[in-house]
Amino acid sequence: MQTYLDCLACFMSQIVRVGQLLELPERDCLNMLCEFSADLAEIELADPPPKTSIRLYQMISRYVGSPDPFAAIKRESTEKALALYPRLQKRVAAAPDPLSLAAKFAVAGNVIDFGVASQFDLAQELDRVLDHGAFGHWQEELFRAALEKAEWLLYLGDNTGETVMDRLFIETIVRETATPVKYVVREAPIINDATFADALAAGLDACATIISSGCSAPGTVLELCSPEFLELFHQAPLIISKGQGNYETLSGVSAPLFFFLKAKCRVVADHLGVELGDLNLVRG
Amino acid sequence: MQTYLDCLACFMSQIVRVGQLLELPERDCLNMLCEFSADLAEIELADPPPKTSIRLYQMISRYVGSPDPFAAIKRESTEKALALYPRLQKRVAAAPDPLSLAAKFAVAGNVIDFGVASQFDLAQELDRVLDHGAFGHWQEELFRAALEKAEWLLYLGDNTGETVMDRLFIETIVRETATPVKYVVREAPIINDATFADALAAGLDACATIISSGCSAPGTVLELCSPEFLELFHQAPLIISKGQGNYETLSGVSAPLFFFLKAKCRVVADHLGVELGDLNLVRG
Numbered sequence: 001m002q003t004y005l006d007c008l009a010c011f012m013s014q015i016v017r018v019g020q021l022l023e024l025p026e027r028d029c030l031n032m033l034c035e036f037s038a039d040l041a042e043i044e045l046a047d048p049p050p051k052t053s054i055r056l057y058q059m060i061s062r063y064v065g066s067p068d069p070f071a072a073i074k075r076e077s078t079e080k081a082l083a084l085y086p087r088l089q090k091r092v093a094a095a096p097d098p099l100s101l102a103a104k105f106a107v108a109g110n111v112i113d114f115g116v117a118s119q120f121d122l123a124q125e126l127d128r129v130l131d132h133g134a135f136g137h138w139q140e141e142l143f144r145a146a147l148e149k150a151e152w153l154l155y156l157g158d159n160t161g162e163t164v165m166d167r168l169f170i171e172t173i174v175r176e177t178a179t180p181v182k183y184v185v186r187e188a189p190i191i192n193d194a195t196f197a198d199a200l201a202a203g204l205d206a207c208a209t210i211i212s213s214g215c216s217a218p219g220t221v222l223e224l225c226s227p228e229f230l231e232l233f234h235q236a237p238l239i240i241s242k243g244q245g246n247y248e249t250l251s252g253v254s255a256p257l258f259f260f261l262k263a264k265c266r267v268v269a270d271h272l273g274v275e276l277g278d279l280n281l282v283r284g
Numbered sequence: 285m286q287t288y289l290d291c292l293a294c295f296m297s298q299i300v301r302v303g304q305l306l307e308l309p310e311r312d313c314l315n316m317l318c319e320f321s322a323d324l325a326e327i328e329l330a331d332p333p334p335k336t337s338i339r340l341y342q343m344i345s346r347y348v349g350s351p352d353p354f355a356a357i358k359r360e361s362t363e364k365a366l367a368l369y370p371r372l373q374k375r376v377a378a379a380p381d382p383l384s385l386a387a388k389f390a391v392a393g394n395v396i397d398f399g400v401a402s403q404f405d406l407a408q409e410l411d412r413v414l415d416h417g418a419f420g421h422w423q424e425e426l427f428r429a430a431l432e433k434a435e436w437l438l439y440l441g442d443n444t445g446e447t448v449m450d451r452l453f454i455e456t457i458v459r460e461t462a463t464p465v466k467y468v469v470r471e472a473p474i475i476n477d478a479t480f481a482d483a484l485a486a487g488l489d490a491c492a493t494i495i496s497s498g499c500s501a502p503g504t505v506l507e508l509c510s511p512e513f514l515e516l517f518h519q520a521p522l523i524i525s526k527g528q529g530n531y532e533t534l535s536g537v538s539a540p541l542f543f544f545l546k547a548k549c550r551v552v553a554d555h556l557g558v559e560l561g562d563l564n565l566v567r568g
Contacts, residue, residue: 037321
């Protein structure tokens, strides 16, 4: 997906919102706005937004003086999600169709995203799934057919905390279909995206092999991924791609992709052809 | 009210949204974003946002190649509002408290605003008033007490189309209290703000004297107003100030002000201490 003009305006909003969330002084936020906008003309609109946002979040890290400004926020997200986990696990086990419910919880978990908003309610979003919340595309039958045939699957993670719902979904996949899963994390910290350590904290090592994409964008920019990851990506018989960042970077790529994401901005909702806020399961 | 960092990000969104609304080529919108952001460091945060947005809308006018890029949109807004007028007039005449209902319609009309959004539903907003829609501050008793004592009143207009609801409110004021009204418009076209011609098209000359503030900002920046207007402003026993732009420029000013506005952005809602979208009548 290309970078739209709305994305450029959104980058400016992100600087302000994230600066305030990380309690940076107003002067620093203003300087970041000026610094980022000074190079606005150099942004390649053909690039997907997550590629451009590498520069944005590296700048924020520099101002905060930390390679992982969201470390505390990520810890808290994992703790909150783990506190919900036993209840969700029981609900999935008792459901008439555990795989379907676990998939829905996994997408609802995608509400966690400090790049898009500073506030959200994970528990409420999970409850809404049970009340037949707003779904856009939901091609579950296509996904199940692909899952039945796949010898293994590549699962591209997204946000920290959402990782716990990913774990529940993967555990359900493994229990129902015995399909081995490789869970993919970002190479280095960016926003609240899950790294190796964040995936470990969510307990994903118990049900999947955790690997890095080699890419530090908040998405999967193939040209920035490691050769080892690219080999797996091109061999994978089935790929689950979580979240907007992975959708923005992989939506035009030819691969056996299924996108699981909440449409959290107007640009992505329009690109998907759904309403803002809808939960989606859609074949690539 | 000062300019907040969120306002700077909002200026960038406005460039994109207004550029798209006016069907400017994407390249022009990108150039406008670059041009505006190049001078970001020079923006005085102590200034109210409407003062800064003069530069923004002058730039848009230059790119469009017209001193009044919103002329067609404004004509359409007036026509749509005039089509609703007979029905609203009947409702006000039949209401147990005509002044109160006319005041509410006047604030509901403030939903029209192409600076904040490209889409809104005027008829729906007016209907919501009848269904006891969301009100924040609503100091109607204070306003009525002030109105009873005032020998005349200054009414600071805002958006074109909203002018028709202003007319209905002023007609009701004149019928109930015989208070003469001076209706204030912008000196020159900016966004969809009402100028002399726009007020005339709404029929305001039949119930009020139409005057210009001398200021071409989408608000009332006193230091940019004409001496003639300032004299009236300082003499006025009562001032009705419509909309966010007038609120942003006059909220700290010592004068017998009553602000009538819908809180259309987070920054103004927080400044007022109300929810986003609330309708307000609040003493200055």
